[in-house]
Amino acid sequence: MSLATDRDKLQSADKPTLYKQIRIDIERRILTGEWPPGHRIPFEHELMSRYGCSRMTVSKALSELAQADLIERRRKAGTFVRRPTFLSAVLKIADIRAEIGALGRSYGYELIQCSRRTANAADRARLGARKTGKVIAIACRHSADDVPFAIEDRLIDLDAVPEAAAADFATEPPGSWLLHHVPWTEAEHSISAVVADEQAAAALDIAIGAPCLVIDRHTWRSARPLTAVRLLYPGESHKLIARFKGG
Amino acid sequence: MSLATDRDKLQSADKPTLYKQIRIDIERRILTGEWPPGHRIPFEHELMSRYGCSRMTVSKALSELAQADLIERRRKAGTFVRRPTFLSAVLKIADIRAEIGALGRSYGYELIQCSRRTANAADRARLGARKTGKVIAIACRHSADDVPFAIEDRLIDLDAVPEAAAADFATEPPGSWLLHHVPWTEAEHSISAVVADEQAAAALDIAIGAPCLVIDRHTWRSARPLTAVRLLYPGESHKLIARFKGG
DNA sequence: CACGATTTTATGTATAGACATATAGAGACG
DNA sequence: CGTCTCTATATGTCTATACATAAAATCGTG
Structure with a gap:
């Protein structure tokens, strides 16, 4: 034997x-x-x-x-x-600039509006912060090969991210800037579908009533809200790769 | 010192x-x-x-x-x-029955259609399989508190999942059955938005032209296709929780 | 039998030491 | 100046051993 x-x-x-x-x-x-x-x-x-x-x-x-x-x-x-109770997968969401670059398309960015203000009640509710001093509100548009790719509406808590005051969002998209400068610990995504209203249709160059994918993302560091963003994509498929864990 | x-x-x-x-x-x-x-x-x-x-x-x-x-x-x-290039997060997608149960609502399931057939060209293309023998095609509807929650259109490769032949999809939703009986190694999700056509509107009890969230999920085991499913949700928010890794 | 105390056991953490392996950087050489 | 070789070094893996800890199983007692 x-x-x-x-x-x-x-x-x-x-x-x-x-x-x-x-x-x-x-x-x-x-x-x-x-x-x-x-x-x-x-x-x-x-x-x-x-x-x-x-x-x-x-x-x-x-x-x-x-x-x-x-x-x-x-x-x-x-x-x-373990008994699997979830389809557990690793989700990787690139920032939009990197995402478009990875597709081999030229990235375009256009700042529509950027303002700094003292947070009002709506801002606080959106960030989920009980009290906040100043915030930055940003609206911008991302495009791939000069075709509108997504529009972004973002709020940044300036008290939590004071460095954002010095960033130049006219040249660098806020998502990229935040990803590379601001560490975070928790994020929550809420994904839904809407139809384009007049404003969104104009910005994305699609028909009013066309379907759009909405991603609302909230980001925290140690339970403190950092930023809230809403991304609106034309309805064409937006791909998320999910792989079984453990490489 | x-x-x-x-x-x-x-x-x-x-x-x-x-x-x-x-x-x-x-x-x-x-x-x-x-x-x-x-x-x-x-x-x-x-x-x-x-x-x-x-x-x-x-x-x-x-x-x-x-x-x-x-x-x-x-x-x-x-x-x-590491320089973060992605918003890397762990995505957990419950099967719909568990998801509705977790919300404290009563789960309802209705099998609309279930047929077994030899795979045709369209089936093979959808599964991404070069050759397949038999497949099971399933259409069903999930509801929460008797309100339509999602409709599901699924294809299962019977060669890859022979046990599925014995499952009773009239009483158990295919997603739950597969999650608990069939191990998988890779999954890919494609999320998009559409507007409800006449058929979807009728099944989900919403207006034609209302926005819907679509999740297309493909699942493999060691590169072999197991199942392809399309889920259609009424446009109301569908939440995905993503947390920073490492608990 | 019920229930609390004790024992047993499988995993959890930590150690010192050994050798393996990839590679950045130094030095040799053309 | 480029390139090639060699060496020093930081991480990668593995061992044998020790003790800690949680909890299942057993035992003992009322």
């Missing part, structure tokens, strides 16, 4: 490091359904002898899977395949 | 384990902008003495930050704060 462990099989396959191979091996069993949700994964000691390595190594593999929400580890009980 | 390290400060704070405190500490510096994108984080050896712990411990903290894409580690060069 052989003393060979699965380690040989994995090692012979190719290069990646051992813990990564263990991770991939377990991931495979979960994704193929061999180990369905709720299934108890072998104890670390069993995996140690199965793969012929130390506990730290299998633990590292399991930790990464746990961080990726694929498994759940419970002391004394063991490690279990 | 004191031999005290930052470890004392962190430890005294409260409970979490050391490596987690280190992670949180570094995360804080990044999020507050103290360490801006591109900044080189102190070498592991410096962090060792700063926090008064072993290299494995700081390495574990840094590894988690790297897995969360907050930092980038390069051999010999060091560890750097």
Whole structure:
């Protein structure tokens, strides 16, 4: 009878490091359904002898899977395949300039209106801030190859983002500026559909009553509102790539 | 001169384990902008003495930050704060039954049409499969408190998901069934806006020409198409929560 | 049997040390 | 001055060991 462990099989396959191979091996069993949700994964000691390595190594593999929400580890009980309650995916939203650039189209930007004012009740409600001093209100238009791509209506809390006072939004779109200068901790997106009113239709060069996609994004840093933005896209498809976690 | 390290400060704070405190500490510096994108984080050896712990411990903290894409580690060069090129966020889309349940509203489901057929050219194009045998085509409607919530038009590749032949889609919505029975590895969402045509307006009980949100979702397992679905929601807001990664 | 105390056990964190590996930067050479 | 090689170095992986911690399982008692 052989003393060979699965380690040989994995090692012979190719290069990646051992813990990564263990991770991939377990991931495979979960994704193929061999180990369905709720299934108890072998104890670390069993995996140690199965793969012929130390506990730290299998633990590292399991930790990464746990961080990726694929498994759940419970002391004394063991490690279990998580029951998916959500289609969990990583959503990456580029800022519009980068997005248009990635499409190989020329980016155009036009500042329509930019004003600084003391926040009124509507501004505070929109930002979700109880009290605020000054805000910047911006309206602008993004275009790709000189065709209107989206219009943007944004409010920035100047107390939370004082650096914004010095930014030149006539030349740099506020989304890009914020993305590269202002760290954030939470964001919430609300996606909906509307039909273009007269104003939006004129700005986007589409018919009144044409469908538009709306993305409302609120951004916070440690629960403090930073900015609220509404983006209006002509109804043509706007793509979001969502991949299973764990590269 | 004191031999005290930052470890004392962190430890005294409260409970979490050391490596987690280190992670949180570094995360804080990044999020507050103290360490801006591109900044080189102190070498592991410096962090060792700063926090008064072993290299494995700081390495574990840094590894988690790297897995969360907050930092980038390069051999010999060091560890750097990543320049965010995307608003990266975790998107969680519940299946519609769970979503309505979470809202505290009663879920209603109605199968409109369900047929099994040999895939035609249009089916293959929609699934993105070069060749397929049989498919299941499903049309159904979801409602919340007896008000139409969304209509669904779905195609399932029976070769890739043979278990679907035995499922009873008259009682269980296909989205829920698939989520709980079929593991997947990749999904792609395409979100757009349309106006309701006569048929959609009738099914959703809205006016013709009213805005609707469309979500097209394609799901694969190891590059093999499993299902393609189009969901049509009345234009009222459909919320997606996106949070900064790394809890 | 109910219920609280004790034991057992699987994971969680931390350590020191070792070797692997990629690569930035220095130095050699044409 | 460019390019090539070599070396120093920071991260990457792995081990063996130790103790901490949470919770399931067991035991003991009223």
